[in-house]
Amino acid sequence: MTDIKAVIFDLDNTLLDRSGTFKAFAISFLQHYFDHLESRQLLLERIIELDQDGYKDKRELFEELLAELPWASKPALSELMQYYNDHYVKNAKLMEHAWDVIKHIQSKYKTALITNGRKEIQYGKIDRLGLRASFDFIIVSEEAGYKKPDRRIFEAATNALSLQPAQCIYIGDHPANDIEGAYQAGLSAIWMKVNQPWRENLMAKPLHTISKLNELLFLL
Secondary structure: OOOOOEEEEOOEOOOEOHHHHHHHHHHHHHHHHOOOOOOOHHHHHHHHHHHHHHOOOHHHHHHHHHHHOOOOOOOOHHHHHHHHHHHOHHHOOEOOOHHHHHHHHHOOOEEEEEEOOOHHHHHHHHHHOOOHHHOOEEEEHHHHOOOOOOHHHHHHHHHHOOOOHHHEEEEEOOHHHHHHHHHHOOOEEEEEOOOOOOOOOOOOOOOEEEOOHHHHHHHO
């Protein structure tokens, strides 16, 4: 990979421990709204299940929670959405070894970050973790007007770095959004295997598959 000039990262469940972040948020959510219950473990497991690894629309998620959970006093949907906006970002956690990997990559390559989601939430996590200065370019799908796997969001990053797609390698956890999206835009990719299973109908084949971020120290 001597011709690679830039490394482009996904955020959630790649650099950010999205699973750990959401679990910490869900625990705080249950402590706030369900302190009348002695045990909240089953509710925690159900919230994590309904969240679908972050791919369920949050309004839909909280509508389901309002209908299903044993509320002492049922709040308005708008209140729950505001609670999410106010508290989710505060629970942001980095993947293990993330800073070591970022510093290593920065010393050798240009860097960029592509993430799907709302600007308020995604930039909130980025700034909470102190990541903004670590990247030459960052783009969030809400501000781009299109989201992964749309090739245009990958092209926005490579253009901003003044590089050809073949000079960039992309790292992400979602087989379709990240690996297939990068492939369709002309980038090589490394799959960070976390929660999402591989999909056999994809055209893309990752250069490497990793399960821990620090494996990148030996690959790049």
